[in-house]
Amino acid sequence: MRSDKAKTGPERAPHRSLLKASGYTDWEISRPWVGVVNPYNAIIPGHVHLNRITEGVKAAVYAFGGFPLEFPVIGVCDGIAMNHEGMKFSLPSRELIMDSIEIMVRAHALDALVLVTNCDKIIPGMAMAAFSLNIPTVMISGGPMLAGVSGGKDVDLSNIFEAVGKRVAGLMTDDELRAIEDTTCPTCGSCAGMFTANTMNCMIEALGLALPGNGTIPAVYSARDRLAKEAGRHIMMLVEKDIRPKDIVTAKSFANAVAVDMALGGSTNTALHLPALAHAAGIPLSLDQFEEASRKTPHICSMSPGGNHHIQDLFAAGGVQAVMARLLEGGLIDGTPLTVTGRTVEENLRGVRVFDDNVIRPLENPYHAQGGLAILKGNLAPEGSVVKQSAVDPSMLKHSGPARVFDSEEAASEAILARKINDGDVVVIRYEGPKGGPGMREMLGPTSSLAGMGMDKTVALITDGRFSGASRGASIGHVSPEAAAGGNIALVQEGDTIEIDIPSRSLHLAVPDEELEKRRAAWKPAESVTDSLFLERYRSVVTSGSRGAVFGK
Template sequence: MPAATKRMTARSAKMTGGLEKAPHRSLLAALGMTREEMRRPLIGVANSANEIIPGHIHLDKIVQAVKDGVRMAGGTPMEFPTIGVCDGLAMNHEGMHFSLPSRELIADSIEIMASGHPFDALVLVPNCDKVVPGMLMAALRLNIPTIVVSGGPMLAGEVRGKRVDLINVFEAVGRVKLGKMDESELAELEECACPGCGSCAGMFTANSMNCLSETIGLALPGNGTIPAIDAARIRLAKRAGMQVMELLKRNIRPRDIVTEKSVKNAVRLDMALGCSTNTVLHLPAIFREAGLDLTLAIFDELSRSTPNLCRLSPAGPDYIQDLNAAGGIPAVMAELSKAGLIETGALTCTGKTVGENLAELKAAVRNHEVVRPIDAPYAKQGGIAVLTGNLAPLGAVVKQSAVAPEMMKRTAKARPFDSEEAAVAAILAGEIKPGDAVVIRYEGPKGGPGMREMLTPTSSIMGMGLGESVALITDGRFSGGSRGAAIGHVSPEAASGGLIGLVQDGDAIEIDIPGRTLNLLVDEDTLAQRKASHRPKRKSVKSPFLKRYVKHVTSAAQGAVLE
């Protein structure tokens, strides 16, 4: 075997090389693998395909393209599966308890597969929700040459000449309750809102993380925005398979790419794009695996100095396909670079720096209606704001780019509920009035457990016509599809003794998003009396897995990672 090949395949040689590995080679031969294939670099291909998630139903084709690329570049691909939960299908029932925790299982399972079978490099193929951050966490944990290629975004649907997506369906439930839409219209919307494969069409969590994978440098340009059904997505997957061989040859590893420069670029793009608030959970968890600290204070600092350039659904009328046509993530980075807001020296999986990539692509915005000019942004500050105050001393998060102007600063009357279900019932029953603040507690990482998404209550508020007059405050989290004054990740959570657990019906809550504060306007003596008789509730948890999760999960302010 040539010396260069021995060096490249040193890791997999633990499984294929030498006299004592004859039994191992026998098992590989049982797979139909030839000796020539065993001598080549073995590339693990993590495939999250399943027949449950629309964003994953087509990943067999993406993975086949990846494997074709690996073989063209001289490697031997070896595919293995991971799990995936569809947040949309898990929404508003007990299934959502398992969504965020699945992120840790995905990371762990890839670590196990790539350690039990020592691949030389990895190609990770996610698309939705917790699969993307879970795979990125694994990449940084393992730190072997790795590239990510997603399945791509879904196209927007169309109903009666109007473009729509899944969020329109969620919000339509409230409209039906109000009598503003009949059930036949809802049925038509159901059929058309999600027209095919791909991650849901707006800047929701899946697309946010796929765009940020590209920004961080672990995915090729185009990863975040090329539509799932476009042939360019297949070509991208082939190039990813080929490029991982180049990363292996040059021994470029994830921690060479993910540095403090990458942290800044990721948060800057997050703010410019107006991404899901879930990124505030996922980015700290990802960077933590590389030994990098990303705190809420860093998010807030960079948000204050990064203009919001995009208003994609749910914040505005545009979709990921429009961002792709406008030049994609490279165009947004190029626009931010004009103000010196991008670390152009950061290395990427192309083997080149961000600046070199932008120059090679001749990156520029092709539609300034979709990506605003740097000197004429939608807002001078980023899409996400971090609030603190006595109600959230460790922080709370809001997607300020999707908040109505009327709700940016106000004092609201608290309507507390100890579960999502109870709150939704009250909203749809018409019990929530303008000026109220729906407070949903005991839905945090420990209290939920699993920190359920609150898309159903936020969509119900919007559908009931209360989006410009009612806030929602929770220690749970929100879907990237949530819009309105939806303030989540309140820390400490109620289950950990947070003040949110002491809120009573009729209390005044002061919301000041521009001032970055969230305060319960109750005097200290009254709060002291409430604390004296208060004991945080403990939900009965039957799942053995969730029992373990509750014991080890940290607060949302720390990314809800496991200790």
């Protein structure tokens, strides 16, 4: 065992003595050391209950012969960090989480890991650590929030953000806004739509790093506590058989996850996080592979924000495993990869069925013939950009309009809320990429304000930043190269015509090449001033969004 380096032999008597100071016995210390990473904090609603999940994991690890050693990591609530400086720190926290787990594991010679997780950057940060360390690992999420009910309709976080736009447009009163504010988020858990957190928890299940049910069992259901205990039991099986993340997750596993993503209509942030996970695993995964999967995988689940169903509905219909069963039957995923159950994908799916054909439609009757995401390229995004095409109104799949250019999210939000954006405009928010922000902020505020004002069917938004999984409309993000790196998005001027053609996968700035060269010769990057040494360090090493915004060497 790796832990023998810290516990075995007379020369490790000081080490054992320190462990005994924590109340541990010789027979406990002799067991496999299983790190249980608990990102509980009192801020994130998706994490406030993780002590409960962690205790279930630890109890099972202990019962099956392991020595559970709990330690924490940080986490950012993207919703609370949204629309202000806080969002600059969200994506950078992903690498910090990965690094902090590596430090704890390597410093203390742990044998295995159970990664308790739930919200946006915590999930990929933990998964990246699993690949980097490559010791037996199981991931277990805290589960999704239940949808709220307002005015007799199911609601979630996207509804309250859009309600702000309605209030500004005079379509909602203060009392109506307060009513939805008080009912939108009724329980703990990751926000109830197919936003980034829930999408990524589904992706971890599809990759095989988590047990069936990980992505969809609601946080408040007893089945979630039982799953936590199963995670503790399964990690001891993986330790006994020495099955590691890189034994489980292969290029075929990533292809499976991308196909599931397309079928679910998941968050655009998967095009950022799955390549980052693949990078940590040493497996190539490009935006072109997302595009290839989108072309051949139908969109069979209409989930909020683009549709009316919530994660609890997907759970009741059979969950991620039922989606995978449909895809396997259609030859759209591979059944051979191993999973943390110790069985293959195909073995896990035996006997799995769909309980609601409206929530998980048959392949021959999809919500859309193509997958949820589309990768657009053109002179405005030579390396690619990402749009959730399943959440775009059909009238906006093709759009041409004048650019309204802003060098920060704040400037764009101010113009939107001041009603200075007109029908037909293309709002361009730049210098918000990984380096430019720094931190590649999400733009849920601007997109939700436009939707709340009823302008999501008339106005497009393009950014080198990114979007929340709760965003909908013609919102095109991850434009690469970003403005701070000299991408053509930096050369757009007010009033330039921008042509969007999602079916043709095109994002084009209708400006002659000669004119763009003149502008480039005169271009000077906008200054992005921050007093954070952490963000400046991040800016110095982070790569393009098209590469997953991972760190360069």
